[in-house]
Amino acid sequence: MSAPVATSGGGVGMPARQEEVLATVASRVWTTIREEVQRDYQSEPLLSGFMFSTILAHDTMEESLAFILAKKLENAVLPAPKLSQLFQEVLRLEEVRKDYLADLMATYERDPACRRYSSCFLYYKGFHAIQTHRVAHALYNQGRTSLALFLQSRSSEAFHVDIHPGARIGRGMMLDHATGVVMGETAVVGDNCSMLHSVTLGGSGKVTGDRHPKIGKGVFIGAGAVILGNVKVGDDSKIGSCAVVTKEVPAKHVAVGMPAKMFPLRRLEKRIKSKL
Missing domain, CATH: 1.10.3130.10 (serine acetyltransferase, domain 1)
Known part of the structure; x- marks a missing residue:
């Protein structure tokens, strides 16, 4: 069938x-x-x-x-x-x-x-x-x-894999390889996200309250990426491997580096195509 x-x-x-x-x-x-x-x-x-x-x-x-x-x-x-x-x-x-x-x-x-x-x-x-x-x-x-x-x-x-039971994870989640993934108590992950190994959705030092990242729909997070604090990652964005994110990532953007820099996804895709 x-x-x-x-x-x-x-x-x-x-x-x-x-x-x-x-x-x-x-x-x-x-x-x-x-x-x-x-x-x-x-x-x-x-x-x-x-x-x-x-x-x-x-x-x-x-x-x-x-x-x-x-x-x-x-x-x-x-x-x-x-x-x-x-x-x-x-x-x-x-x-x-x-x-x-x-x-x-x-x-x-x-x-x-x-x-x-x-x-x-x-x-x-x-x-x-x-x-x-x-x-x-x-x-x-x-x-x-x-x-x-x-x-x-x-x-x-x-x-x-260490995910606090209070964390909210949307449908259609792909956790690939998974080893070393950590998600804090107030973390939120939207529908249809993909995440590789050694990703951290952690706090930034705030002891109590809403202190963990909010990941939008359709986001891809590369291996070893660290996202800290109550920051938002917009829908359909991509977080590069080993990126350290402490500020908001707009929708349809790429975040790369330590600390992470943001680039519109469409502009980056055009650059890649122009070099092919």
């Missing part, structure tokens, strides 16, 4: 009958994942047990994702069965379901190394870290702060 196609605008495109559309898209993606894994199950005997326990033994994508996350995050305090039950409860919430489905499709579309949905679903720790955060964020909003902070701690240990 042909792979499902994601739509722009923060996720999987929701016309009038949102729940019906969501269920249809989710079903197609899940069918695609199972077909991909079934081929691996038959062709690679050493992985047959892994493929069965993670994907083929489960009826729904939520059950499978909950199992995968639980096995990666379990410890002596919270064993995998209890964590899996918790993850399933949260992942079945409609808003969370829209989020993780959009993240999966965004990674498939934007990461040239991701040629199959199952690769992201099974192996990409950036995807796993974001879904762990989405569960922790939902719990945080329910007032279950201790449990949310526990998941943040385990995610930091397991994935080397």
Whole structure:
């Protein structure tokens, strides 16, 4: 079967009958994942047990994702069965379901190394870290702060990604490679953003209050970039690798250097084309 196609605008495109559309898209993606894994199950005997326990033994994508996350995050305090039950409860919430489905499709579309949905679903720790955060964020909003902070701690240990459960992350997030990513409590990231490893959305020394960056929609942040303080990065902008940003970045601009300098994206694209 042909792979499902994601739509722009923060996720999987929701016309009038949102729940019906969501269920249809989710079903197609899940069918695609199972077909991909079934081929691996038959062709690679050493992985047959892994493929069965993670994907083929489960009826729904939520059950499978909950199992995968639980096995990666379990410890002596919270064993995998209890964590899996918790993850399933949260992942079945409609808003969370829209989020993780959009993240999966965004990674498939934007990461040239991701040629199959199952690769992201099974192996990409950036995807796993974001879904762990989405569960922790939902719990945080329910007032279950201790449990949310526990998941943040385990995610930091397991994935080397440290995102405070209070941070707000939009749909269609691609966290590529992920190692070393840090996002503070009041950080906000818009829909359809992409972020490479070792990115910091941190504070600038303000002890309390709204003190972390606000990232617009469709922003790309390169590896090692540091954005500090309650500064805004406008929609569709790009932050260069290892840039240090402490001031507002207008929409459709590029920020590069330490400290970062801003250039209109259109002007930079024209310069590049003129040199080709």
